[in-house]
Amino acid sequence: MSSEPVVEVSAVFDTILVLDFGSQYSHLITRRLREFNVYAEMLPCTQKISELTWKPKGVILSGGPYSVYDKDAPHVDHDVFKLDVPILGICYGMQELAWINGRGVARGEHREYGHATIHVKDSDNKLFHGIDNFQVWMSHGDKLNDLPTGFKTIATTDNSPYAAIAHEKENIWGIQFHPEVTHTTKGKQLLRNFAIDICQADQKWNMKNFIHTEIERIRTLVGEHGEVIGAVSGGVDSTVAAKLMKEAIGDRFHAILVDNGVMRLNECAEVKKTLSDGLGINLTVIDAADEFLSKLKGVTDPEKKRKIIGNTFIHIFEREAARIQPKAGGEIEYLLQGTLYPDVIESISFKGPSQTIKTHHNVGGLLEDMKLKLIEPLRELFKDEVRALGELMGIPHDLVWRHPFPGPGIAIRILGEVTPEQIKIARHADHIYIEEIKKAGIYDKISQAFACLLPVKSVGVMGDQRTYEQVIALRAIETSDFMTADWYIFDAAFLKNVAKRIVNEVDGVARVVYDITSKPPATVEWE
Numbered sequence: 001m002s003s004e005p006v007v008e009v010s011a012v013f014d015t016i017l018v019l020d021f022g023s024q025y026s027h028l029i030t031r032r033l034r035e036f037n038v039y040a041e042m043l044p045c046t047q048k049i050s051e052l053t054w055k056p057k058g059v060i061l062s063g064g065p066y067s068v069y070d071k072d073a074p075h076v077d078h079d080v081f082k083l084d085v086p087i088l089g090i091c092y093g094m095q096e097l098a099w100i101n102g103r104g105v106a107r108g109e110h111r112e113y114g115h116a117t118i119h120v121k122d123s124d125n126k127l128f129h130g131i132d133n134f135q136v137w138m139s140h141g142d143k144l145n146d147l148p149t150g151f152k153t154i155a156t157t158d159n160s161p162y163a164a165i166a167h168e169k170e171n172i173w174g175i176q177f178h179p180e181v182t183h184t185t186k187g188k189q190l191l192r193n194f195a196i197d198i199c200q201a202d203q204k205w206n207m208k209n210f211i212h213t214e215i216e217r218i219r220t221l222v223g224e225h226g227e228v229i230g231a232v233s234g235g236v237d238s239t240v241a242a243k244l245m246k247e248a249i250g251d252r253f254h255a256i257l258v259d260n261g262v263m264r265l266n267e268c269a270e271v272k273k274t275l276s277d278g279l280g281i282n283l284t285v286i287d288a289a290d291e292f293l294s295k296l297k298g299v300t301d302p303e304k305k306r307k308i309i310g311n312t313f314i315h316i317f318e319r320e321a322a323r324i325q326p327k328a329g330g331e332i333e334y335l336l337q338g339t340l341y342p343d344v345i346e347s348i349s350f351k352g353p354s355q356t357i358k359t360h361h362n363v364g365g366l367l368e369d370m371k372l373k374l375i376e377p378l379r380e381l382f383k384d385e386v387r388a389l390g391e392l393m394g395i396p397h398d399l400v401w402r403h404p405f406p407g408p409g410i411a412i413r414i415l416g417e418v419t420p421e422q423i424k425i426a427r428h429a430d431h432i433y434i435e436e437i438k439k440a441g442i443y444d445k446i447s448q449a450f451a452c453l454l455p456v457k458s459v460g461v462m463g464d465q466r467t468y469e470q471v472i473a474l475r476a477i478e479t480s481d482f483m484t485a486d487w488y489i490f491d492a493a494f495l496k497n498v499a500k501r502i503v504n505e506v507d508g509v510a511r512v513v514y515d516i517t518s519k520p521p522a523t524v525e526w527e
């Protein structure tokens with residue numbers, strides 16, 4: 001590692017550059033490489049190579065939905081060949097290599113989608129080293145109709161005579177299948193062969209090395225006197241980011257927890273205790289419950305609720321930033337954000353942003369016109385890497401593995417108007433539900449669970465009395481990325497017990513239902 005001031009992670013760790021042509025799986029290439037400790041970063045396929053501030057150890061061209069011969073098809077900057085590093089083209093990426101080479105790519109007779117068996121023709125080559133005939137996953141319509149000049153065929157399938165090709169002298173490789181998806185049985189080994197044997201990237205990417213790099217990077221950025229403010233929710237992302245800041249600059253970091261009145265039962269007090277007393281983070285809790293609740297009065301539209309909460313967060317944050325007086329004089333210079341790599345990927349996506357289903361609030365994301373400069377220590381990390389980092393930094397297990405909790409809190413779990421009475425009901429029911437999940441020892445098996453309060457009344461009978469009260473819907477999901485999710489299958493006895501407790505203990509609830517909808521078509525939250 002260099003002793004120069006640290007600016008970019010890719011300048012410190014050997015890095016494989018993944019150029020994204022818009023495949024659904026591009027980010028998985030990055031993930032797989034990092035799984036065997038090789039750092040990888042994804043950039044759009046339109047990246048100008050001369051504008052890179054670091055030199056990759058190798059380049060991977062991803063798949064993509066286009067056909068290379070289309071008029072508006074994206075193409076890689078030809079300077080990529082001047083880098084003089086190994087290149088691997090995957091699916092569209094291989095077709096692109098052939099197209100640049102002047103060889104034909106044509107629409108195939110029929111689309112090939114699903115499994116195929118690879119026949120390795122040349123088991124001596126480095127890409128297939130140690131892997132023989134194996135199952136691969138195909139997803140293409142186009143195919144090479146000729147071998148590009150200087151290349152040889154190293155593997156075939158029944159439908160693809162050029163399933164893998166190599167120009168060993170120039171160190172350029174192409175494969176028609178997708179090694180990044182788990183359906184390709186030896187895919188990870190193949191990527192490892194490329195990154196480690198062919199590109200000679202070292203395997204130093206791990207969270208222990210990252211901590212040192214990152215702390216040094218923060219110190220360099222902030223300088224000896226700079227002060228930083230950050231919104232901290234008690235969720236894993238902002239907590240890990242805050243802990244890194246605290247290690248880097250101590251009390252020059254000011255963490256702010258906003259009590260928006262729609263946090264869970266005892267949440268603010270518990271977060272304050274864990275972060276201040278437990279982790280030594282300089283955290284101030286701002287009680288803004290009244291401000292949020294008065295603005296939410298009478299509002300029932302989900303998007304309006306989200307916007308009101310997002311905007312109020314900003315006001316409070318601006319107020320706090322102005323209130324804090326840095327020791328060295330002047331004003332607070334920096335704003336900490338817990339941005340993760342998936343957010344970055346989404347924003348650099350070659351395909352552009354997808355349709356808005358709901359407005360996710362993000363405090364920092366909405367502060368663009370502020371003078372504060374951003375610090376995003378986690379912007380290179382996936383969630384599981386953040387969790388590993390959290391554990392390494394001594395953040396308690398329960399906090400590291402906490403289910404995500406949205407910024408707008410239980411306001412988007414109370415359908416209809418958010419009133420103090422409704423908050424009390426939703427909070428209490430949620431508390432019982434989560435308490436029972438923890439008691440049953442299944443909290444870590446579930447990705448996210450919560451209770452929703454529905455504004456419909458239903459008839460019940462309790463102690464021979466007719467009741468006419470509201471409904472609680474329980475939600476629990478399993479997911480790896482929150483983009484898609486399945487509902488969790490509880491034991492019937494568990495649900496029976498939770499339903500009984502909620503109806504008995506929570507005033508205002510006469511009925512409990514369990515949400516058995518996956519995402520899609522539903523979303524995780526009800527609003």
Ligand SMILES: Nc1ncnc2c1ncn2[C@@H]1O[C@H](COP(=O)(O)OP(=O)(O)OP(=O)(O)O)[C@@H](O)[C@H]1O
Pocket residue numbers: 230231232233234235236237238239256257258259260337338361362363364402403404405406407
């Ligand atoms: N009550 C709050 N007070 C201060 N900041 C908040 C609050 N709620 C959310 N934020 C800010 O909004 C950001 C986005 O929230 P988000 O829920 O996505 O992340 P998180 O809370 O850090 O982690 P997790 O996704 O595990 O809940 C947080 O990182 C934090 O900076």
Ligand SMILES: O=c1[nH]c(=O)c2[nH+]cn([C@@H]3O[C@H](COP(=O)(O)O)[C@@H](O)[C@H]3O)c2[nH]1
Pocket residue numbers: 306358359360361362404405406407408448482519522523524525526527
């Ligand atoms: O910080 C956040 N601010 C928000 O406004 C927000 N809305 C949803 N979520 C969380 O995102 C994940 C996916 O939720 P949805 O399927 O409901 O979109 C789930 O984990 C949700 O809890 C939010 N998080």
Ligand SMILES: NC(=O)CC[C@H](N)C(=O)O
Pocket residue numbers: 023062063064065066067090091092093139140141142143
């Ligand atoms: N998955 C891909 O990269 C597909 C590439 C190209 N669009 C094809 O259909 O062949």
Ligand SMILES: [Mg+2]
Pocket residue numbers: 233235404405406407
């Ligand atoms: Mg959160």
